[in-house]
Amino acid sequence: MQLSPKDIAAAEACGVTFLPATPAQVQRLAMQRKVFYADGQPILATRGDGFYETVGTLQQVIEEGLQQQRDLAAWQDSAATSEASTAADEPPLPQPEPTLVEATPELVRAMEPSSRPKRPRRGRSAAPSTDLQLIEEKNEVSATLAGPTQHAAAPTQGVTPRPAQPGRRWMVAGAARRGRIDKHWSTRQR
Template sequence: MDLEPAQVADAEACGVSFRTATPAQVQRFSMQRKVFRVCGEAVLATRDGALFETAGTLERLIAEGGRQRRDLEAWRATRPALRVEAPAPPPPPPITVQRPARASAVVPEPRVARTAEPRRAPSRDVPRGERWQTAGAVRRGRLAQHWTSRRSD
């Protein structure tokens, strides 16, 4: 199949690239209709670099590329003219008034990083083994305020 330069351009618009075919490739791919002629030179068409396109597939891709080209030309003919405006100059930098530093300014002391010591619960008067033998208000030392200690006489 002989291709014209316009057909090559339409195919390239669809992502097809053309590689020059070696004599061994011409011999191998001629029966499969994968060898094309562009300006008398044998070429192979590929989209991904690994598989070569057949004549039927390439004809569809050329038709799609031609449709895309016509659509682009129609869009260019109907779009309104673009107005290019000069960019606005940047705003002037803000005016800053520097005040003199106070003579009696207090300089904060640098913070000292705390050491990573684990926190411990405050110790109680009750030994650890006996701690949970009493509960609630008794343990917290508020037995006098607890409702169970109120008597109605």
């Protein structure tokens, strides 16, 4: 593939570098379509990672570079025309003077940068500080009404104890670990 100076400049703007190719590289990389020609000299294109660009990938990079150049030219033209039109058409508008605001403690606290934004914890609702007394009273009433709590004893019959060393679950497996060894087919009387 023949590259023009414009194509080389667009590719170099996107980070591609061009290296002269040796005859051994031309022989080895020609079938892979990685050898390019500029002014009749063989060159290789790379992005600096040790791999050489193929014709397809280099064409995409060149198109990106040309598109960037067109976008830059259009942006510069629009900026120049907008500056010229505002300078010629109308005088600049006067800017309003800033008004002074009295610094209240709430405003000062709101303007102070915090080191980390505070988020409410999961599972708890954030109550306003004015309702804190009502919440405490409600908790006291519910504690007196509930009285002492009694929990039902968990059934321990037919449950195998866990292994003494945590992390060694494979020592007790299957139905024995699940507490159903007496119902397993291998332990039934025949």
